[in-house]
Amino acid sequence: MSDIKKIKDDYIDKLNAENNVDKVNNIKSELFGKNGIISNEFKKLGSISVEERKKLASDLNNVKDELQNKISIKIQEIETKEINLKLEKEKIDVTLPERNIEIGKIHPVSQVIDEISSIFSEIGFSVEEGPDVENEYNNFTALNTPDNHPARDMHDTFYLDNNKELLLRTHTSPVQVRTMLKGKPPFKIIAPGRTYRSDSDQTHAPMFHQVEGLHIDKNINMGHLKGCLNYFIKEFFEVDKIKMRFRPSHFPFTEPSAEVDIGYEIKNGKIVIGEGNKWLEILGCGMVHPNVLKNVNVNPSKYQGYAFGIGIDRLGMLKYGINDLRAFFETDYRWLSHFGFDPLDVPSNYRGLSR
């Protein structure tokens, strides 16, 4: 027994001093290999008395277990140490820049169109479109603006032919005409899109964007118009309260007609919507004129409703603090990066209109 204990103690000491996996494995075969020290001790069991054998076998097994256990712990110990050492050497500077990020953006006009569509979608409007090139009839005549009407002077029109038959639409209202001509009432649509007028200065661009709205049914009155726009403006500017004013005006295609102002004030050089005592005109609207309904084969004694036209660019400027309309269309990389929106920022009701 003392022999065995000595072997054990010797090897435990050896193992404790060892730092190399290979050498530990060598010790392992020294002990437990075919002719290993422990293996040989086991072989001796056959040649001793039964009583002694029992005791020796038990002692041997204990020593074997202890040594094997020690070996596996040692190997693990050394391996852990080695890995840690290796990882230590592999350390990189994680503050170095990541691979180049390419950030795309959505233009504010597109974002605002999506916001507007999302708001009107909530109250059941669907989106219609019309062509940018229109004929004179859809743009003017059908909208109760005959050739000799002075209201035509308010639209500086781009023409595509000398007979003034083909033009770039001056407003989105011809989409009303197209929508009603191809369908049957009721109608409940918005129509965002490009519009064109031939004037150009600091506050006017030859191309801009409008959204048309139209709701025709049996009993739609001016109260519904007011309610709809009140809802829209509140949602759009994401405010709880809005100061809004309906003011009588005139458009040939609506009667009665109104212009809508919203209250604002300037606070610290920034425009604050919904408060203050200044008024800003933001849209035109009214009850669709019976003459227009007749022109599109809708019976005005059965059906009535409202229409409105909103300047999209202007709304975007107000909401997002953009001062210069012309910058919308100048494709300055810096401007687009600054005012553009993340493509994942899809305006929706449940996730919020804007971040």
Add this chain to the structure above:
Amino acid sequence: MKFTVDWLKNHLDTKFSNNQIIDKLTNIGLEVESFESSTSELDTFIVAKIINAKTHPNADRLKLCDVDIGRDKTIEVVCGAPNAKNGLLTVYAPPGSIIPKNQMKLSVSKIRGVTSYGMLCSESELLLSNESDGIIELKNNKYANKIGEKYFKNTSEKVIDLSITPNRPDCLGVRGIARDLSAAGAGKLKINKKSNLKYRGNQNINVTIKKEKAQGCTIFGSCLIKGVTNKESPKWLKDKILSLGQKPISAIVDITNYVMFDLNRPLHAYDADKIDNEIIVRNSSKGESFEALDNKKYILENDMCVISDRSGVLGLGGIIGGARSGTEYSTKNILLESAYFIPRSIRKTSKQLNIDTDAKFRFERGIDPLSIEEGLIKASELIKQICGGEISNLDVNKIENYKKTIINFDPFLFEKTTGFNVENKELIRILEKLGFNVSKKKKILKLAIPSWRPDITQPIDIVEEIVRIKGYEHINTSEPIKTRLKPTLNYYQKLFHFLQRSVASKGYLETVTWSFTDSKINQLFKENDEEIPIVNPISSDLNVLRNSIFPNLLFYLKKNLDRGFKDISLFEIGPAFKGKNPGDQLTVIGAARAGKVSRLSWNDKERIVDTFDVKKDVIQSLYEAGINKDDIVIDDKTPSYYHPGKSGGVYQNKNEKNALAYFGEIHPNIIKKLDIKTEGLVIFEIYLDYIKDSKQKIKDSKSEYKFSDFQKSERDFAFIINKNFKSQELVNIIKSVDDKLIQSVRVFDVFEGENIPEGKKSIAVNVTIQSEEKTLNENDLENINKLIISSVESKSGAKIRS
């Protein structure tokens, strides 16, 4: 339309304050643009303080003063006054001011080598006294806190400027505005004094309105005023004319203008002695000409309404008078005209000749045809009062009698339209105040429309009158009705939004550019499309509708490159025009990438953007938008603005006529022509209209979910093949060997040159083979391998690389 509150009060008895009047006007649809004093030449003179007065470096008698004029910074003024000293409060005139004493306009000037911005004033220069020895010394206690404010109080009356909508000609006169205000409860409309004018003799210049087709004049009223003394207008009249923002001319002209703005009744005064015998109102013949009061000569077309005499055209009726018969200070006898011209005729003529006058503006909107005599009387009275003279009997010629418009109005229409109710009593009161003649027939109101309201022709016009006078604030705000008639967006509208955001998410900045462009750039991209010129372009470099997105996109790309940006990704989604008729347009995404990928990266190798960058962007965007990727076929035929060897077209399937998309390098010639300086430039375009609507929602179009858990094997093959053989075809040949077993084929290497024969290339593909039914054994796999090799060899002429 401009007028003063005083002028308004000539017609309106009111207790309203100015601000109440302003608010009321806006509330009834007469939008107030501004309410301000008319500007005065004296407005520029302001209170200032000398902060520091030091001696002029080049002149002992002059001083160099730092002057506080109430701005952020002081300004430097050279001053010769002995009393200019630190701390003195005085009056400062900035450059541009007109000095009352000598009417000289100040400009920035150098005085003995030092620039002086404006001047400090003496009392004599401002005509306050004869004191000219020094500059004004203002009292500290009164002016110390007024630095920067106007020195002279503007005493001129404030002018209201209204923006009158085209349907309201009656409000182009002060009386009409007063009438509207009275209906809205802002006061009482004054009753016109009955005229006690004495007439003597007849108007003996014969007037004929020729009965011609499209005669533009239906009534011509006139009177002769003999023995007048034309002169400068009296102050009250001058002030009225000035408040309109116009220049007084002479009493007679000023009076006709005054009556026009007062009653909305344009008049014209002729020097009667310059009329050749008689007045003939007729249509012009092409080529006739006359010199108008604006000193321009107009050459007329056929059928313009002219006032003429035996010698020819005197003037264009209702638009502009002629120089030949104009009144002067020496004029002794005048013929005063008050006529009715048909709006359509006025509009046509003035458009053709491009003339805009106050009279034309009014006649084209519609003048009260019953105001002929009222206008003659009011003007004659004033002329007699100011210029003297004898007035003849009024002579009114007409070829048409005015017919009153009658509208039967059911008050229920009001509530049906506006959503609220107004008592009949109030409704009638409003209409009567507006000049309607109301009689009741059971529930229906029979309304005679006032002659000054040509805009009112049907019941809805009556609704508008009542609701605007009652006030839009009475309209309820109803909860929005949420009923939906159909889905918000259709397939193509959804596609638009998906693709827009999909492309942006690949690092492209979205832009919006004009729908028009420069024909010279458009030319490079229009292919076989017709050019669509704009007849009246805003400028010569925006003179055609764009046939493609690229002319503008590349124009602005270049601008950004010139700004110093090197790596740029831009796109636009919008119309490209294919013809000049409505609907001849396609919705297109155009995108461009310039520069390098991984520029200045510490760990990635930088490289120039190439065709396969944009190919990835376009294909991935199409996948994301829901186009089935197995259907997509690539072709190498592209429009001529692409590099012929480095560009491709994308088709939804192989029989499709129109490409969904193109991608590739831009043609080097175009880069050269547009003078674009960049390391690399690649573009792509997607035609949304050519994408086929699957007409199925995702819930209906998902196929059954199948997968195989049997072991899969991968095999690599390398073929030597003709250089021009397309990899897409090779992949298709392999797939077609057994499309059940072959799960995917991926080209992972392409190689030419060393060890490869001339005109050939080596393509290496990785093929994944997996059965849905069993684990394939070596034998099965060997068979497939052999089949792949033999098929490729026989169908493509390739040889397997050993």
